[in-house]
Amino acid sequence: MLVKLLSGSMKKMWKDYLVLLFGLTISIAIFYMFETLAQNKAFLEANALISSIVFVFHVGTFILGLVTIFYIFYATSFVLSLRQKELGMYMTLGAKKGKVTQMMFLETLVIGIISLIIGLIVGVGLSEGIARLLMSRLDFSGEGFQPLYASSLWTTVIFYMILFLLTAIVNAIRVARKSVLELLHADQKADNKVIKGWKTFVGTLFAIVLITFGYFAMINMGELAHVGVLIAAATVTPGTYFFFMAMLPFIIKRIKGIRSINEKGLNAFTYAQLDFRVSQLSKVLGTVAMLIALGLGAMTAGLSFYHNTEIQSSLTHSYDIKVHQPTEEELTEMENWEFEERNLYSYRVTDDGVYFSKHDLQANPPMIKEFTGNLDELTEEVRVENNLSASIYTNDEETDNGETMPEQWQTALRTELLANFYMFGDRSLYILDQEKWEEINAETQTVLIGKVDNFTDYTDTLEEIENRHLQLALEFTGEEPLTTGSKYANYTSLKSLANGTIFMGLFLGVAFLMMMASVLMFKLLSSATADIGRYQMLRKIGVRQAKLKKSIYKELFLVFLFPGLIGLVHVLIGMEMFSFLLIEPYTKIWIPISLFLVIYGLYYWLTVKMYQRIVLPKG
Amino acid sequence: MTKSVVNVENVQKIFGKKSENQYKALDNVSFTIKEGEFVGIMGPSGAGKTTLLNVVSTLDKATSGKIEIAGQDITDMKQNQLADFRSDQLGFIFQDFNLLENLTVYENIALPLSLQGVSSKKIKPLVTQVAEKLGIKSILAKYPVTISGGQKQRAAAARALVHEPAIVLADEPTGALDSKNAHSLMKTMEHLNQYHDVSIMLVTHDPLSASYCERILFIQDGTLYKEITKSGDQQQFHQQILNVLAELTSIQSS
Ligand SMILES: Nc1ncnc2c1ncn2[C@@H]1O[C@H](COP(=O)(O)OP(=O)(O)OP(=O)(O)O)[C@@H](O)[C@H]1O
Numbered sequence: 001m002l003v004k005l006l007s008g009s010m011k012k013m014w015k016d017y018l019v020l021l022f023g024l025t026i027s028i029a030i031f032y033m034f035e036t037l038a039q040n041k042a043f044l045e046a047n048a049l050i051s052s053i054v055f056v057f058h059v060g061t062f063i064l065g066l067v068t069i070f071y072i073f074y075a076t077s078f079v080l081s082l083r084q085k086e087l088g089m090y091m092t093l094g095a096k097k098g099k100v101t102q103m104m105f106l107e108t109l110v111i112g113i114i115s116l117i118i119g120l121i122v123g124v125g126l127s128e129g130i131a132r133l134l135m136s137r138l139d140f141s142g143e144g145f146q147p148l149y150a151s152s153l154w155t156t157v158i159f160y161m162i163l164f165l166l167t168a169i170v171n172a173i174r175v176a177r178k179s180v181l182e183l184l185h186a187d188q189k190a191d192n193k194v195i196k197g198w199k200t201f202v203g204t205l206f207a208i209v210l211i212t213f214g215y216f217a218m219i220n221m222g223e224l225a226h227v228g229v230l231i232a233a234a235t236v237t238p239g240t241y242f243f244f245m246a247m248l249p250f251i252i253k254r255i256k257g258i259r260s261i262n263e264k265g266l267n268a269f270t271y272a273q274l275d276f277r278v279s280q281l282s283k284v285l286g287t288v289a290m291l292i293a294l295g296l297g298a299m300t301a302g303l304s305f306y307h308n309t310e311i312q313s314s315l316t317h318s319y320d321i322k323v324h325q326p327t328e329e330e331l332t333e334m335e336n337w338e339f340e341e342r343n344l345y346s347y348r349v350t351d352d353g354v355y356f357s358k359h360d361l362q363a364n365p366p367m368i369k370e371f372t373g374n375l376d377e378l379t380e381e382v383r384v385e386n387n388l389s390a391s392i393y394t395n396d397e398e399t400d401n402g403e404t405m406p407e408q409w410q411t412a413l414r415t416e417l418l419a420n421f422y423m424f425g426d427r428s429l430y431i432l433d434q435e436k437w438e439e440i441n442a443e444t445q446t447v448l449i450g451k452v453d454n455f456t457d458y459t460d461t462l463e464e465i466e467n468r469h470l471q472l473a474l475e476f477t478g479e480e481p482l483t484t485g486s487k488y489a490n491y492t493s494l495k496s497l498a499n500g501t502i503f504m505g506l507f508l509g510v511a512f513l514m515m516m517a518s519v520l521m522f523k524l525l526s527s528a529t530a531d532i533g534r535y536q537m538l539r540k541i542g543v544r545q546a547k548l549k550k551s552i553y554k555e556l557f558l559v560f561l562f563p564g565l566i567g568l569v570h571v572l573i574g575m576e577m578f579s580f581l582l583i584e585p586y587t588k589i590w591i592p593i594s595l596f597l598v599i600y601g602l603y604y605w606l607t608v609k610m611y612q613r614i615v616l617p618k619g
Numbered sequence: 620m621t622k623s624v625v626n627v628e629n630v631q632k633i634f635g636k637k638s639e640n641q642y643k644a645l646d647n648v649s650f651t652i653k654e655g656e657f658v659g660i661m662g663p664s665g666a667g668k669t670t671l672l673n674v675v676s677t678l679d680k681a682t683s684g685k686i687e688i689a690g691q692d693i694t695d696m697k698q699n700q701l702a703d704f705r706s707d708q709l710g711f712i713f714q715d716f717n718l719l720e721n722l723t724v725y726e727n728i729a730l731p732l733s734l735q736g737v738s739s740k741k742i743k744p745l746v747t748q749v750a751e752k753l754g755i756k757s758i759l760a761k762y763p764v765t766i767s768g769g770q771k772q773r774a775a776a777a778r779a780l781v782h783e784p785a786i787v788l789a790d791e792p793t794g795a796l797d798s799k800n801a802h803s804l805m806k807t808m809e810h811l812n813q814y815h816d817v818s819i820m821l822v823t824h825d826p827l828s829a830s831y832c833e834r835i836l837f838i839q840d841g842t843l844y845k846e847i848t849k850s851g852d853q854q855q856f857h858q859q860i861l862n863v864l865a866e867l868t869s870i871q872s873s
Pocket residue numbers: 634635642644662663664665666667668669670671
């Protein structure tokens with residue numbers, strides 16, 4: 001009988017259950033997505049630039065696990081809030097407490113199991129879809145990645161089954177502990193009304209100490225290594241939750257306490273909306289902040305690896321573009337490029353040597369990158385010293401014919417003018433004055449070198465030039481080398497190395513941010529039903545529609561603002577972790593961050609609109 | 620001659636669209652309430668009392684006819700005008716769900732003042748004053764769930780009165796109260812009406828509550844059936860009301 005009643009009213013509240021199912025499903029899907037990477041050891045090790053990547057993913061699983069536990073406990077308490085009034089009513093009609101408790105237990109568990117099944121299917125689908133999309137965009141083959149990964153599947157099933165069992169027990173205990181009246185009126189009760197000052201103080205202190213420790217570990221990741229990752233994970237995560245659990249109620253209470261603010265217009269109501277369920281809210285916001293930190297962090301790290309490939313390839317190259325014996329076509333194409341500097345040098349090639357004209361080199365001495373011995377800035381750009389007074393310079397140490405070529409000039413010719421082993425084999429390099437140069441019996445060739453603002457704009461042409469150079473090298477040396485050692489060649493090979501890491505960063509970034517969005521959406525939709533009546537009441541006593549809309553904008557703004565800020569700070573500090581892996585972890589960090597801010601802002605606007613549609617009548 | 624606060628002329632309310640089967644909940648109703656008057660609306664269930672109150676309170680639109688409150692024609696006001704009008708001129712006590720459960724009693728009562736932009740310095744004395752009048756000063760800091768049903772209704776009354784509206788509209792405010800609480804609430808309303816010149820329009824089923832009024836309008840099937848005015852003391856008026864109700868019942872059963 002009771003079962004019949006319950007399933008009947010479940011039908012009535014199908015929208016609320018849909019919301020719940022949605023919230024749980026996304027969480028499961030994302031957890032599974034994460035595990036497809038985390039447990040695929042072969043894939044991780046083959047594709048990541050980070051040596052202890054498997055370890056990093058273990059820690060990631062730990063953080064995600066913690067966040068998920070908080071979220072699932074919050075989400076399943078929604079079942080209780082949907083049901084308790086009704087269960088109370090059955091009890092007033094004579095249903096036994098044991099029976100009612102049992103119902104609560106079963107219902108939570110059944111909903112959990114249903115969402116687990118759907119969540120796994122969605123998770124496999126999302127892994128497949130997102131991975132495919134990213135791989136094609138990144139030109140990354142991603143061999144070994146498996147969207148359907150058995151051991152990840154099992155981990156997810158076991159983890160969530162335990163969680164759902166626990167939450168079912170907790171819900172059942174809550175029902176069992178409450179009296180009939182408490183159940184009947186539970187939805188009207190505010191939580192945590194009196195916050196003790198010392199609790200706020202201790203909580204805040206904890207939050208600050210933990211987060212400070214975590215930041216310290218992240219900044220000194222280079223020395224702390226594995227221990228640092230562990231410390232950061234174990235401090236920042238609980239620190240973030242402490243922050244929201246202690247500070248948020250405190251801040252809201254403080255604002256509410258200022259009468260001139262609270263009693264202005266609808267403010268009393270707006271802040272009460274946040275205050276009324278503040279302990280639940282702080283769990284949600286803690287979770288959102290952590291997910292933003294993880295998602296934006298993964299994405300920023302991925303993009304940072306991407307941008308660092310360019311920096312890394314510039315490490316030894318001053319000039320972006322080097323063209324031996326440029327063709328007519330290439331020259332016309334380059335007419336349109338904006339060069340910051342462009343030089344042309346003549347040379348002649350014989351079987352034994354490559355001869356450069358001192359005249360040309362002295363007219364436009366090239367720049368080179370020199371190592372500084374300083375870790376903050378590995379190399380610096382200098383122009384080679386114009387000190388060629390002899391008539392012959394060579395790097396051939398076995399000949400007496402000529403002076404030893406200065407080190408700087410050797411570097412300039414090898415790296416910047418691309419007169420290296422790949423191109424010319426074991427020919428010696430010479431710099432000759434005009435008279436000696438004329439004596440060399442070979443055709444005059446030219447090499448063009450140039451600096452441009454953004455060399456990745458020209459990768460198409462650079463690839464063609466690279467291929468032509470390989471043919472040229474074949475003519476000079478008799479075999480085609482694997483690379484020419486040009487900046488472009490370095491860039492492409494570094495990029496293919498970094499691709500795996502970039503893929504992981506973006507994949508996880510998308511996953512975490514999706515979960516973040518679903519958590520916020522869940523918070524919103526799960527409170528909508530209760531809010532409809534409140535807004536109706538306010539309209540009746542004469543609050544303008546525009547004021548109600550403004551109140552919603554404000555309420556949700558605060559909900560979005562706090563975790564956004566905390567998450568962002570975590571990311572900004574967290575990027576320090578990569579400073580021992582990347583030359584400049586903060587390069588172009590504004591790209592992922594402004595991208596995030598735009599998407600987050602749009603999402604805020606969308607949620608507000610959606611919420612207004614639910615709680616306010618049309619027209 | 621005193622001015623009228625409510626002036627209802629030939630008001631009709633038809634539910635349902637033209638194509639569907641329609642229901643005439645109010646048919647050609649006309650009456651006026653003078654400033655400072657305490658008027659009751661009675662009638663059998665389904666007669667149209669709540670509909671009338673909703674139409675007068677601008678929560679619902681009349682199908683035809685004219686309604687003036689405090690000299691303003693409300694029948695063709697725009698949404699925002701109506702909202703402002705409600706928050707300035709009207710005070711509501713609904714049958715149930717009066718208070719916002721996430722605000723304290725104090726905040727609930729202060730809300731109409733905040734909405735009008737009254738400064739918080741002035742809000743406190745006004746709220747305390749009205750709370751004192753209604754005997755709920757000690758529970759101002761509490762949340763609605765922790766106070767009794769009677770206290771809730773009195774808090775609702777306080778909220779309806781705090782901004783000194785032109786008229787207070789109450790839909791069965793004593794419906795959920797025991798006789799002692801009902802009596803004390805009605806006493807308060809009577810007091811406010813007599814000593815503070817608050818006009819009140821009260822819908823009720825309860826003859827005893829109705830006997831606090833000065834005048835009663837009886838509604839039957841959407842039309843005004845009868846109107847009686849208090850001439851003697853409350854006891855006599857109570858008897859008069861009971862007589863009319865008996866009349867109404869006999870008409871219905873015949
Ligand atoms: N929104 C509506 N749509 C259609 N019919 C309605 C609507 N609201 C009320 N009615 C009908 O109008 C008639 C009058 O309803 P009203 O609520 O005014 O009655 P009432 O006098 O307040 O009754 P009670 O004393 O039971 O509260 C009823 O027959 C009711 O069914």
